[in-house]
Amino acid sequence: MKLPKFEYRRPESIQEACAxxxxxPSAKVLAGGTDLLVNMKHRVETPPMVVSLKGLADLKYVRTxxxxxxxxxxxxxxxxxxxxxxxxxxxxxAVAASSVGxxxxxTMGTIGGNLCQQTRCKYFxxxxxxxxxxxxxxxxxxxxxxxxxKEHVCYSTYCGxxxxxxxxxxxxxxxxxxxxxxxxPLESIFSGEGKTPLKxxxxxILTEIVIPDHAADGFSTYKKAANRGSIDFPxxxxxxxxxxxxxxxxxxxxxVDRKPLRARQLExxxxxKEITEEIVEAxxxxxxxxxxxxxxxxxxxxxxxxxxxxxxxGALREAMGGK
Amino acid sequence: MKQVIALNVNDxxxxxxxAPNHTLxxxxxxxxxxxGTKRGCDLGACGSCSVLVDGEAYLSCLLPAVEAVxxxxxxxxxxxxxxxxxxxxxxxxxVGGLQCGFCTxxxxxxxxxxxxxxxxxxxxxxxxxxxxxxxxxxxxxxxIEAVESASEKMGGKR
Numbered sequence: 001m002k003l004p005k006f007e008y009r010r011p012e013s014i015q016e017a018c019a020x021x022x023x024x025p026s027a028k029v030l031a032g033g034t035d036l037l038v039n040m041k042h043r044v045e046t047p048p049m050v051v052s053l054k055g056l057a058d059l060k061y062v063r064t065x066x067x068x069x070x071x072x073x074x075x076x077x078x079x080x081x082x083x084x085x086x087x088x089x090x091x092x093x094a095v096a097a098s099s100v101g102x103x104x105x106x107t108m109g110t111i112g113g114n115l116c117q118q119t120r121c122k123y124f125x126x127x128x129x130x131x132x133x134x135x136x137x138x139x140x141x142x143x144x145x146x147x148x149x150k151e152h153v154c155y156s157t158y159c160g161x162x163x164x165x166x167x168x169x170x171x172x173x174x175x176x177x178x179x180x181x182x183x184x185p186l187e188s189i190f191s192g193e194g195k196t197p198l199k200x201x202x203x204x205i206l207t208e209i210v211i212p213d214h215a216a217d218g219f220s221t222y223k224k225a226a227n228r229g230s231i232d233f234p235x236x237x238x239x240x241x242x243x244x245x246x247x248x249x250x251x252x253x254x255x256v257d258r259k260p261l262r263a264r265q266l267e268x269x270x271x272x273k274e275i276t277e278e279i280v281e282a283x284x285x286x287x288x289x290x291x292x293x294x295x296x297x298x299x300x301x302x303x304x305x306x307x308x309x310x311x312x313x314g315a316l317r318e319a320m321g322g323k
Numbered sequence: 324m325k326q327v328i329a330l331n332v333n334d335x336x337x338x339x340x341x342a343p344n345h346t347l348x349x350x351x352x353x354x355x356x357x358x359g360t361k362r363g364c365d366l367g368a369c370g371s372c373s374v375l376v377d378g379e380a381y382l383s384c385l386l387p388a389v390e391a392v393x394x395x396x397x398x399x400x401x402x403x404x405x406x407x408x409x410x411x412x413x414x415x416x417x418v419g420g421l422q423c424g425f426c427t428x429x430x431x432x433x434x435x436x437x438x439x440x441x442x443x444x445x446x447x448x449x450x451x452x453x454x455x456x457x458x459x460x461x462x463x464x465x466x467i468e469a470v471e472s473a474s475e476k477m478g479g480k481r
Binding site for chain 2: 001002003004005006007008010033034037038041042050052054101102103104105107108230231
């Protein structure tokens with residue numbers, strides 16, 4: 001399947017990249033390419049210009065600093081989970097990064113690109129000829145959504161593996177634009193809208209992920225259910241972090257909404273409680289209240305609802321028996 | 324806009340005229356005649372287009388050729404030396420790690436990347452890392468055995 005034609009730019013610096021993006025709002029950023037180029041082959045995205053970040057070599061690193069970790073946005077997923085500190089102290093991130101696609105995708109795909117991936121939908125992630133059997137959906141440039149018959153709302157689902165793991169690790173991201181950099185909570189970059197899932201300003205690029213020191217002071221894990229265990233997006237996924245010192249928990253879910261979701265009611269319920277089998281069994285009904293499932297994948301809502309409960313309970317049981 | 328780029332493929336330098344939307348796979352097969360690398364799904368899901376880029380297993384269908392400038396690319400044609408098969412190729416033949424053969428170049432390239440990184444890779448590790456290479460004849464058992472056999476030949480401690 002041929003890629004559509006596009007103009008190619010390969011800036012040498014972040015400032016130059018930001019300037020190009022400001023100048024050409026319709027341009028798309030290319031990192032590892034394993035998400036964008038597939039969508040372009042499907043003609044779901046047809047940007048007139050692609051701005052490659054491959055020339056920015058100084059964004060590939062995993063550095064421990066002040067007890068926490070700073071990860072360059074262009075660091076391949078493989079390098080992230082192979083990092084000894086990440087593997088030992090931040091297992092949720094290591095497990096999530098190593099569960100993305102296949103080994104090839106983990107080699108080519110970057111952590112920043114993974115966070116900024118497009119939302120997914122069974123009506124949208126298809127070849128153009130497949131989609132041509134019905135009117136174009138809102139996400140692909142049309143006027144309606146095939147998932148819910150409402151105009152101008154896109155219900156495609158955020159299916160990233162890494163985002164929930166980073167959310168429970170309380171990660172922040174550095175966004176770089178023309179006027180410098182700002183550091184914001186990771187959660188704040190997700191809009192919750194299927195059509196434009198990211199809330200970056202024009203000309204802004206996600207350049208770094210910052211994981212604070214207290215993230216390493218706790219148990220963490222990521223659980224994923226996929227059609228193929230070897231290479232697939234999650235049907236649903238759940239990450240858990242449990243503090244070693246203050247009784248706090250963080251839980252984040254993926255593929256259950258248009259953005260990765262912090263399960264705050266569940267976190268409140270678990271606060272200062274020792275995890276016991278009774279507690280674990282009680283979370284099922286709470287998980288159901290947090291999620292906003294839509295028929296955007298081939299799996300039924302009831303199946304996904306049961307699965308996410310099983311994953312959260314599995315993560316809690318692991319924490320119960322774990323560290 | 325088309326531009327002339329220089330690609331280092333199997334230690335040969337090729338100057339080719341490419342557009343930004345030409346993938347490395349298209350250039351290898353259609354411009355350089357290196358048809359050992361196979362076009363399967365062309366969407367990064369099957370692994371049959373695997374090539375080595377600076378020693379790592381890449382999906383050439385998802386890499387614009389312009390992004391491969393300055394990298395060392397190795398395809399299945401570049402593995403053997405002087406007409407001799409590479410130990411991995413030899414093992415695939417001996418063990419019978421192929422049926423129709425379409426996935427084989429991608430399998431061998433991925434196996435090369437695995438054994439370069441992890442000479443004594445365990446069966447579990449080989450399975451995990453080769454999961455992105457699909458064989459529709461379903462001959463996986465022999466493929467894993469072939470990689471293990473090559474690992475022994477190549478001196479990996481098991």
